[in-house]
Amino acid sequence: MKASAFVYPWDVNGDPEAAGRIAALGVRQVTLAAAYHSTRALTPRHPRHRIVTAEHAAVLYPTDDRWRDRELRPRAAGDWAPGDAYGEAAQALADAGLEVHTWVVLAHNSRLGADHPHTSVVNAYGDRYPWAPCIAQPATRAYLTDLAAEAAVRPGAHGTELESLGWYGLAHLHAHDKTAGVALGEAGQYLMSLCFCPHCRAGYGEQGLDADELAAAVRAALEPLWRGTASDEGWADVEKLLGEDNAAATRAWRDTVARTLQEAAVGAVRAAAPHGFQVLLHADPVAYHCGANAGVDPGHILSVADGVVVPCTGGPGPLTPFADQGRGVLAANFTVVSGMGGSPATLAADAARARDLGATELRLYHAGLASDADLELVRAAL
Template sequence: MRAGTFVYPWDIAGDPAAAERIAALGVRQVTLAAAYHSTRALTPRHPAHRIVTARHSAVYYPWERARWAEHRLHPYDQGWLQDEDAYGQATLALAEAGLDVHSWVILAHNSRLGEEYPESTVVNAAGDRYPWAPCVARPEVLAYAEELAAEAAVRPGTAGVELESCGWYGLDHLHAHDKIGGAALGGVGGFLMSLCFCEVCAAGYAASGVEPERLRGAVRAALAPYWAGTAAPAPAGRDAEWAGVVAALGAELAEAVADWRSRTADAFQRATVAAVRAEAARLGRTDFRVLLHADPAPHRCGANVGVVPRSVLAHADGVVVPCAGGAAARDAALTPFVTERGGEGAPRRVVAANFPVVAGMGGSPGTLAADAAHAAELGADELRLYHAGLATDEDLRAVRAALRAVS
């Protein structure tokens, strides 16, 4: 299986040994962050630092002001790395080490954008806004995502892109000093808390046949047991989660919600993929590959957005699928995409299995060989490893051994 790993520009830029070290793992591809959200990241081997604090969402290349002149929303510069084009510097180093570089672009997750333009964000049933979650139903957010996807994806020396958060974002967010765990929301409560009630979404619900205030009241009522601590235990599994949503809202309201959100996410995904393809074609890059980080349950939100597998594989070149949580979770995540990627004569769509390999963050580098073999049996074509820059030396030794075993 072709293997690739995620890295940040700061893992490579300023470390002359980094690219060769990554190539020695046995990977052929690096998915390199070009536009990324705020984070605090460990750099265990960098000669100049051990922690990088990316204070806000930013791009890691010089963005073109002229192409953004007509946009209300725009990218932000980073100020924590010396090189303005850290992405370009890292790309050159990785290419010299014999690695293919694909860009990693975060779309509907941007806390600084949300702080500066709160009207463009998700607003829940209680009226609270989520500054980390631009609402993908809003035209200004779609325009921003199309432009960012095009500009950040098709960088010099880059052979493809992986689009993360390419759809609905919601409540879940790794926030500083997070204090929302007191109520065990699970998949059902988390989804209800992720429903947006901005004016665009309210009009969308109405177009789907439901009065928005009726839906808002139903969501509030369904959430009340969570605040009281009397909610039923969270159901496990994608199908069970959605059945729980239907039970909480009733079939009519749940169907209207699913209709609006699925249509909106599909349009957002198609538009951003098309924008990347148009930019690649403009630059003569007809072989440029576009993958989405995706979950096969359409109701799910977040970095791995919920999609309809058949629909997304009809217009993207493939998907990157989260495979944490053991064999059963892996089966449930990969199988719908493998099943729906087309029969004989259809374009070959990539299904990449994404495994966490940082033991300190819950990954299992020691079981990677067995996990990869199982993913291949299910029909996965490629591996993604999260994340070579964050991993310890011991994690990387286990990765090298695993990739030798499956090569």
């Protein structure tokens, strides 16, 4: 199977050996960040630094005139990725014989939430999630769609992988995270991720719900969870806690919002891209899930994009609903950094199981973050 390794520009720029070292792993492709969220990242082999602190969400290339005079627009990176950091790294990787695809993070942006608080998801208690833009808001949707097209179609790129193209919610390591004190389960995560900004309140109204009554119902449904009595039966718990009709109405609104945004963003990328440009989404087959791997309907998303990248570090089971569709690229994503819960020592066996479940490609997270020992295990496996 074709394998691609995730890489940041700062893993490559300033390290003349980086591109060749990645190529020597045996991968044919790299997925290189072009637009990324704030992070603190280890660079264990770089000759000039060991820690890179990306202080805010940023694009890692110079933007064009489409953003002129717009309130919502991407921000340039600081000294962690100055100028056309993406382009510099992409050229070095291509010179090493690697096919470069862009990696574009969309609805995960704490800088947007800090600069424009009204764009953020608001939960049933009135708390804002500044890292999570509400994808129902027209201006936010326009911003994300244009960002997808610009960041995805960089010079020389053969394809893109769009991350967090859907609802973001509570589950996110925001700064020094302190939210694990109560086990919320899938139902609690869903209820705490429902948005009650003005656009979503109007959207619930279109589904026949009174937004104030729904917010009260959500708060009441969460009370047993705060007392530590959460179960983990997925959507059945949401229906039990919120009521089947309320639950179905929230899904109807949120699913429509996510699907139409995915269609618009992928369409914008295709319109800007050359023929043969591959468009993949980081995806979860459970449509009500929130996060970097956006919850999707497998049949719908594979009618929109060329394929999906599916998290498989916890096991390859999530591949099955996509494989059942019988079409598209199906990339199994494995963490190969031991310190982040990955298992590079079992990569060959894990990849074989993924292939048996329908995977056509591999993704390896993350060539820049892994130790030398982890990378040696990856090289041997490939």
